[in-house]
Amino acid sequence: MAVTVKTFTSASEAAGALSSDRSARYLGGGTLVMRALNEGDVTISTVVRAHDQALTRIDASGPRVTLGAGVTFARILAERDLAFLHAPARSIGGPAVRNMGTVGGNLFAPTPYGDFTVALLALDATVAVQGGFGARDVPIEEFLQARDRQAGTLVLSVSCTRPASSEAFRYRKIARIKPKGGSVITLAAHLPVSGGRIAGARIALGSMAPTQIRARAAERALEGRSLDAATIAAAASAATEGTSPSDNALGSAWYRREIVGVHLRRLLSGQE
Incomplete structure (x- = not known):
């Protein structure tokens, strides 16, 4: 099937083209859209681009x-x-x-x-x-x-x-092929501190649900507490609550549930 490419000078024009055509997709870097086209995705008939600085x-x-x-x-x-x-x-x-x-x-x-x-x-x-x-x-x-x-x-x-310090934001990706492999699990934590206690904890997980999700139970375990061994252990124990990982070639749902708490503990403890 032929694909039409439309190029615009402004983002607003490109947005208009996208909203008026259900078969249109925006082409940015191309790592998703071009892959879909190369694999024969017939739902895409128009590719939209914009040269807006x-x-x-x-x-x-x-x-x-x-x-x-x-x-x-x-x-x-x-x-x-x-x-x-x-x-x-x-x-x-x-x-x-x-x-x-x-x-x-x-x-x-x-x-x-x-x-x-x-x-x-x-x-x-x-x-x-x-x-x-x-x-x-x-x-x-x-x-x-x-x-x-x-x-x-x-x-x-x-x-x-912007995080207040380098310690306030932490990130870890677990992959079988480094650095370019797909994620077995991905974790990120933002831990603002006020008066020596965590205030506004946010823990995010990748590959633990159909989309990226927050680990709210782990956040509750951290909130208002100092980042000591007991608090970290409580957060790690709660890491799987509310998750729904799937099986794929990189790992099973069971495996992901088994390791997410381990890696959250390492992330919060500052271990490599």
């Missing part, structure tokens, strides 16, 4: 960081001001994938991919989108819950608060 803009000058949806992981790794995002960016594929893959595209990556989105979920990111309803900001958790219904929506940017 706003989509590749990075604003990392203040306490809140904004990444255009078209920012690649290679660019993140080149920015000193984004050091807290270097570990999740580096965990995305190999150099070729990091040179092409984008922040916006990663939001749509299916399990066992989408590792950068795990980090964004832990950082309580906001996703700026535009569609037939106009432009709006959506909390990342809400966006992910409705991800399968986002086909006619263009992601413009993602923003999050």
